[in-house]
Amino acid sequence: MDKLIDDEMLVAQFQAGRQNAFDELMKRYKSKIFSYLLRSVRNYEDAEDITIEVFFKAYRALEGWQPKAKFSTWLYKIASNLAIDYHRAKARHPVYALDDAEIPEVHLVATDLHSDPERQLEEKERGLIIREAVDQLSPKQKAVFMLSRYEGMQLKEVAETLDMAEGTVKIHLHRAVKRLQTLLRPLWENNEI
Amino acid sequence: MPKCKKSEGQAIDYASKLLPPEEEEPFEQHLKNCQDCSEAVASYTAVFDLTDKAQAELAVPEVALKNIEMNVYKRLAATQEQTLFSRIRTYFASVGSPFGWYKTAAVSSIAIALIAAAVLIGKPFQSEDTLRLTETQSADARIEQYRQQGIQRNLEEALITQHLRNDAWETESQLNRMKEQAQGTNWTQIADKHLESLQSGNSTLQ
Numbered sequence: 001m002d003k004l005i006d007d008e009m010l011v012a013q014f015q016a017g018r019q020n021a022f023d024e025l026m027k028r029y030k031s032k033i034f035s036y037l038l039r040s041v042r043n044y045e046d047a048e049d050i051t052i053e054v055f056f057k058a059y060r061a062l063e064g065w066q067p068k069a070k071f072s073t074w075l076y077k078i079a080s081n082l083a084i085d086y087h088r089a090k091a092r093h094p095v096y097a098l099d100d101a102e103i104p105e106v107h108l109v110a111t112d113l114h115s116d117p118e119r120q121l122e123e124k125e126r127g128l129i130i131r132e133a134v135d136q137l138s139p140k141q142k143a144v145f146m147l148s149r150y151e152g153m154q155l156k157e158v159a160e161t162l163d164m165a166e167g168t169v170k171i172h173l174h175r176a177v178k179r180l181q182t183l184l185r186p187l188w189e190n191n192e193i
Numbered sequence: 194m195p196k197c198k199k200s201e202g203q204a205i206d207y208a209s210k211l212l213p214p215e216e217e218e219p220f221e222q223h224l225k226n227c228q229d230c231s232e233a234v235a236s237y238t239a240v241f242d243l244t245d246k247a248q249a250e251l252a253v254p255e256v257a258l259k260n261i262e263m264n265v266y267k268r269l270a271a272t273q274e275q276t277l278f279s280r281i282r283t284y285f286a287s288v289g290s291p292f293g294w295y296k297t298a299a300v301s302s303i304a305i306a307l308i309a310a311a312v313l314i315g316k317p318f319q320s321e322d323t324l325r326l327t328e329t330q331s332a333d334a335r336i337e338q339y340r341q342q343g344i345q346r347n348l349e350e351a352l353i354t355q356h357l358r359n360d361a362w363e364t365e366s367q368l369n370r371m372k373e374q375a376q377g378t379n380w381t382q383i384a385d386k387h388l389e390s391l392q393s394g395n396s397t398l399q
Contacts, residue, residue, distance in 0.1 A: 019335070023262065030261045035253045048257050055265040056272075123250075130247035148209070149241070150248055155211065170206075177205050180240045188239050 007071035014062055022062070026055055029072065032151070033079050039146055040083040042131060050086060054079045069160050076151065076161045080143050087139040126187065133183040141176035144169050197229035204230050208237035259346065263339035270332040344380045347371040348387075355391065365391055 007028070013021035033054055038047040057078050065074065137145060140162070147158045148169075155173075159166045203220055206212040212220060224231050351367035354360050365388065372384035 023335070026262050026265065030258055031253055034258060034261070035251075038251055038253055039248055042251075044254070044257065048261070051261055052264045052268060055261070056268045059265065059269060060272075126243075127247040127250045130243050131251075134244060134247075148211070149244070173209070173211075174202060174205050177209070177237055177240060178201070180244065181236055184240055184243055185236075187243065 008067050011062060011065060011067070011071055015065075022059060025058075025071070029075055030055070033075065036076070036079055036146065036151055037083060039150060040142065041086055042135065046086065050079070050082050053082055057082075070157075073153075073157055073160050076147065076153075077163070080147070080161055084139045084143060087142075129187070130184065133180055136183060137176050137179055140164075141172045141179065144172040145176040145180075148173060197227050201233070204233035205237050208234050208241060259343065260339070263336055263343070266332045266335040266339065270336060340374075341378070341380075344371060344375045344378070347374065348380070348383065351387070361391060 005024075007025060010021040010025050014025070030051065034047055034051045037050045037054075038044065041047050041050065054075065058075055065071075134142060134145070143162055144158055144164075147153045147161060148155065153161065155166050155169050158164075159169045162169065164172075203212060203216070207217070207220055207224075220230075224234065347367065348371055351364050351371060354367055355364040368384050368388050368391070372381050372388075375381050375384060
């Protein structure tokens with residue numbers, strides 16, 4: 001299918017009964033949504049399940065979808081809501097699992113003879129500490145931080161995605177950054193970066 | 194010395210490149226004379242550098258993405274089946290309630306009537322828009338389509354293992370897995386041919 005066809009056109013085609021259009025939308029967004037959810041829930045299987053749930057919900061709601069916002073914003077809204085639900089459920093029923101250990105990481109395999117396994121291990125540990133710091137943000141702070149930082153969204157789009165006023169998004173973002181600054185300060189004060 | 198009032202909001206926005214363009218230059222001028230803000234920007238920039246790097250290390254495994262579509266359609270197909278049953282149940286519940294204690298008898302009579310109608314007329318619930326039986330078929334067709342694609346992909350991976358990695362043991366293992374996955378399709382014969390070729394040491398079969 002032509003990549004130049006925009007998302008909203010594909011939605012219109014789907015609404016007109018062309019099922020392939022939804023396949024194309026899944027193809028375009030599955031990696032981005034999975035990646036966003038993996039960063040949010042930090043568990044491979046849960047991220048996969050929620051990704052499936054996102055597209056399942058999108059499929060069922062797409063027939064009545066009105067292009068008030070971009071399709072991608074709407075899709076991220078579903079993903080963000082599911083991620084927030086996930087974090088709330090997890091807070092109610094905490095599971096102490098070594099989630100991060102399950103996540104495949106880039107750069108873990110020595111790629112050449114000059115690679116330094118000790119340094120790789122240190123980097124891995126530091127990455128773990130940083131991701132745990134991000135996990136300590138409130139679900140809304142985390143969602144705002146993730147969307148603006150890693151999904152390349154403008155504050156306006158983040159506000160639409162999370163159903164918040166733009167000013168509220170900014171407040172959450174500022175709080176998130178200040179919290180991370182407090183949590184991560186020891187890393188650069190101890191010359192660990 | 195009191196902390197600069199700009200340091201919190203504007204410094205974060207500047208470090209995260211969210212400061213409006215018209216505020217950038219005045220803030221940069223301010224930074225030259227304000228140690229509080231310079232330190233704050235350096236600190237927030239360090240936060241972003243750290244978190245960006247840590248998040249970049251998280252990779253979405255390709256294998257996880259392969260089955261997303263199929264699992265979405267499986268989920269849709271399963272729900273559509275449930276919807277059919279739940280609609281029948283809801284239908285009986287709604288017609289049963291006005292009859293009070295005659296409910297059981299009424300439901301039985303209606304059930305018999307519906308079965309008779311199904312035999313005589315066919316597709317008694319088809320008029321309900323939300324049932325979407327055609328979409329159920331579509332979801333099933335898509336599950337099969339993605340299954341076939343998965344089989345084909347596994348065959349390609351087996352051939353890559355055979356020809357590029359020269360690993361006969363792993364190739365055989367992959368072909369057997371693919372054959373198992375392909376039960377009931379013509380792909381099993383293709384797998385057999387490749388297995389025979391592999392065992393006879395003839396790698397010309399593409």
